[in-house]
Amino acid sequence: MLKHILLGFLSYGSMTGYELKSIMDESTMHFWHAHHSQIYTALRSLEDDGLVISEIEDGDDTLKRRVYTLTESGRADLRRWLDTCMVERSAIKEELLVRVFFSGERNKQDVIDELRLQRQLHQQQLEHYQALEKVPFHGVPPEEMERLAHHGPFWTATLRFGIAYERSYLGWLDDTIQMLEQLTGP
Amino acid sequence: MLKHILLGFLSYGSMTGYELKSIMDESTMHFWHAHHSQIYTALRSLEDDGLVISEIEDGDDTLKRRVYTLTESGRADLRRWLDTCMVERSAIKEELLVRVFFSGERNKQDVIDELRLQRQLHQQQLEHYQALEKVPFHGVPPEEMERLAHHGPFWTATLRFGIAYERSYLGWLDDTIQMLEQLTGP
DNA sequence: TGGGACATGTAAACCGTTACATGATTGA
DNA sequence: TCAATCATGTAACGGTTTACATGTCCCA
Numbered sequence: 001m002l003k004h005i006l007l008g009f010l011s012y013g014s015m016t017g018y019e020l021k022s023i024m025d026e027s028t029m030h031f032w033h034a035h036h037s038q039i040y041t042a043l044r045s046l047e048d049d050g051l052v053i054s055e056i057e058d059g060d061d062t063l064k065r066r067v068y069t070l071t072e073s074g075r076a077d078l079r080r081w082l083d084t085c086m087v088e089r090s091a092i093k094e095e096l097l098v099r100v101f102f103s104g105e106r107n108k109q110d111v112i113d114e115l116r117l118q119r120q121l122h123q124q125q126l127e128h129y130q131a132l133e134k135v136p137f138h139g140v141p142p143e144e145m146e147r148l149a150h151h152g153p154f155w156t157a158t159l160r161f162g163i164a165y166e167r168s169y170l171g172w173l174d175d176t177i178q179m180l181e182q183l184t185g186p
Numbered sequence: 187m188l189k190h191i192l193l194g195f196l197s198y199g200s201m202t203g204y205e206l207k208s209i210m211d212e213s214t215m216h217f218w219h220a221h222h223s224q225i226y227t228a229l230r231s232l233e234d235d236g237l238v239i240s241e242i243e244d245g246d247d248t249l250k251r252r253v254y255t256l257t258e259s260g261r262a263d264l265r266r267w268l269d270t271c272m273v274e275r276s277a278i279k280e281e282l283l284v285r286v287f288f289s290g291e292r293n294k295q296d297v298i299d300e301l302r303l304q305r306q307l308h309q310q311q312l313e314h315y316q317a318l319e320k321v322p323f324h325g326v327p328p329e330e331m332e333r334l335a336h337h338g339p340f341w342t343a344t345l346r347f348g349i350a351y352e353r354s355y356l357g358w359l360d361d362t363i364q365m366l367e368q369l370t371g372p
Numbered sequence: 373t374g375g376g377a378c379a380t381g382t383a384a385a386c387c388g389t390t391a392c393a394t395g396a397t398t399g400a
Numbered sequence: 401t402c403a404a405t406c407a408t409g410t411a412a413c414g415g416t417t418t419a420c421a422t423g424t425c426c427c428a
Contacts, residue, residue, distance in 0.1 A: 001281060002415080008288040018379050031283035038416065040381060063424055065379065082292050085300040086282060089307045092351070095187060095276045097217035097344045099268065102194040104337035106268050114271040121275045151290035153369060157362045158283045165278070168354035176343045183339060188387080204407050224388060226409060250396095251407065378425070387416070397406070 002034050002042050003051075007078040010052060010070040012148060017043050017066065026138060027155065030129070030162040043068055051077050100176070112180050119173045126166035133159055188220050188228050189237075193264040196238060196256040198334060203229050203252065212324060213341065216315070216348040229254055237263050286362070298366050305359045312352035319345055 005028060009020055020043075021036045034042075046052045051074035057065040070078075096118060103111045132138055133156070191214060195206055206229075207222045220228075232238045237260030243251040256264075282304060289297045318324055319342070 001279075001284065004288075005284055008284075011288075011291075016379075017381090022378095028284065028287060031278050031280045031287075033277055033279075035417065036379090037381075037383095037418085042415095044381095063379070078288075082285065082288060083296070085296070085303065086285065087303065089304065089311060090279070090281045091219055092217050093187075093219075093276070093279070094217045094347075096272060097347055098187065098191055098194075098214065099272065100340055101214060101217075101344050102190075102197075102264075102268060103340050104334075105197075110269070110271070117271065117273065118275065125275060148290075153365060154286055154289050157358075157365065158287050160361065161280075161283055161358050164354045164358045165351075168350045172343075172347050172350045175346065179339060179343065202407075203409090208406095221389065222407090223390085223409075223411095228387095230409095374428095376425100376427090379423085381421080383418100383420080385416100385418080387414100389414080390412085392411080393409080395407085398404085400402090400404105 001032065002038060003046055004078060004081050005032060005034075006039065006042060006046065006068075007051060007070060007074050007081075010068055011075060011078055013144070014067050014069040016057075016068065020068075028158075030125075031158060046074070050074075108180055108183065112177055115173050115177050115180070119170065119177070122166050122169045122173065126163065126170065129159055129162045129166065133163065187218065188224065189232055190264060190267050191218060191220075192225065192228060192232065192254075193237060193256060193260050193267075196254055197261060197264055199330070200253050200255040202243075202254065206254075214344075216311075217344060232260065236260075294366055294369060298363055301359050301363050301366070305356065305363070308352050308355045308359065312349065312356065315345055315348045315352065319349065 005024065006020055009015060009023055015023070017036065017040045021034075021039050024032075024034060024039075043052065043054070047054055047068075051071060052068045053071055054066045054068045057067050099114070100111070191210065192206055195201060195209055201209070203222065203226045207220075207225050210218075210220060210225075229238065229240070233240055233254070237257060238254045239257055240252045240254045243253050285300070286297070
C-alpha cells in the first residue's frame with residue numbers, strides 16, 4: 001500500500017523522502033500514514049525494483065537531498081494497481097471499540113471520561129478537516145495547481161469522507177456516553 | 187492489542203484457540219480481526235509471559251484440544267490495560283480512500299464501477315449488523331447469558347458503531363458516485 | 373549559540389498475512 | 401466414503417513501529 005502511495009505522489013513530480021513524508025502528513029494522513037523510517041526504506045526498495053530512480057541534488061553544498069523520480073516501469077505499476085479494482089471491503093481496526101467491548105467490569109465513570117476525551121479529540125479532528133475543506137489545494141505550490149486541478153474532486157472526496165466519519169464518530173460517542181449515564185450500577 | 191483481546195475473552199472463561207478464533211469472528215470481527223495462526227502464536231507467547239496457562243483437555247481421546255486459562259497475572263495485566271485510558275484517536279487505514287485519492291487519471295466509469303461494488307459490500311455489511319442487533323448475545327451459550335448480561339450494553343455499543351459507520355460509508359459512496367457522474371471529461 | 377525545521381538513514385522488535393502441513397470427528 | 405467442521409500448529413515473508421543516530425541550515 002505505502003509503495004503505491006509513494007508511486008502516486010511521484011507521478012505528480014519528483015520529490016525527496018522528506019517531501020513525501022510532509023505531503024502525506026498534509027493529505028493522506030487521515031486515511032493512511034507512515035513514519036519517515038518506513039518511507040526511506042520503501043523508497044530504497046522501490047529503487048531496487050526499478051520503479052523509481054534517485055539522484056543526489058546538485059552536490060555543491062554538503063546538504064544531500066536524494067530526489068526520487070518515477071520510472072516508466074513505476075508508472076506502469078501504478079497504473080496496473082489503479083486499474084485492478086478492490087473487490088473486498090477494507091477492514092476496520094479501532095482500538096477504542098476493543099476497549100469499549102471489554103469495559104463491562106470497568107468503573108462506569110472511567111469509561112465515560114475516556115469517551116469524553118475521545119469526543120474532544122474527534123471534535124478537533126473534525127474542525128481540522130473543515131478548515132482544510134475551505135482551503136482547496138492546501139500544500140500544493142501555486143505553480144502546480146493548474147496541472148493538478150483535475151485531482152481536486154478526488155482529494156476533496158477523501159476529505160468529505162473524513163468529515164462524515166468524524167461526524168458519525170461524534171454521534172456514536174454522544175449516544176454511548178448518554179447510554180452509560182443512564183445505566184444503573186458502577 | 188490482540189493479546190489484550192485474548193485476555194479479555196479468557197476473562198469470561200477458559201477457552202481453546204479455536205474457540206477464541208470463532209468468538210472473535212462473531213463479535214470483534216467488525217473492529218478487530220486476526221487469523222488463527224496469529225491467535226495460536228499469541229497464546230503461546232502469553233503463556234511464556236505467564237499471563238495464561240494451558241492444558242490438554244482430558245487425554246482419553248486422540249483429539250488434543252489445548253484449553254487456555256487466565257492466570258492472576260493475566261487478569262491483572264488486563265485490568266491495568268483497561269484502566270489506562272487511550273489519549274489519542276486511533277488512526278484509520280482505508281485502502282479505498284488511497285485509491286480514490288489517486289484516481290484523477292483513471293477512467294471515470296471504472297472508478298464509478300469500483301465505488302458501486304463497494305456500495306454493495308457495505309450494504310451487505312450493514313444488513314449483517316442489523317441482523318445481529320436483533321439477536322442479542324449471539325454466540326453466547328444460554329447458560330452463560332446471565333453471568334455476562336452486564337456486558338450486553340458494551341457489546342451493543344460496538345455494534346451500533348458498526349451500523350453508524352456503514353451508514354455513513356454508504357452515504358459517502360452515494361455522494362461520491364453522484365459527484366463523479368456529474369463530472370465532465372473521461 | 374541555541375532551537376527548530378530540514379534531511380537521511382539503520383536496527384531491532386513487533387505485528388500481520390499467506391502458505392504449508394497435519395490429523396480427528398461427525399453426519400450425510 | 402466423502403465433505404465439512406473441528407483442531408492445531410510452523411515458516412516465510414512483508415509491513416509497521418520505536419528507538420537510535422547523525423548532521424545542516426537558518427533565524428532569533
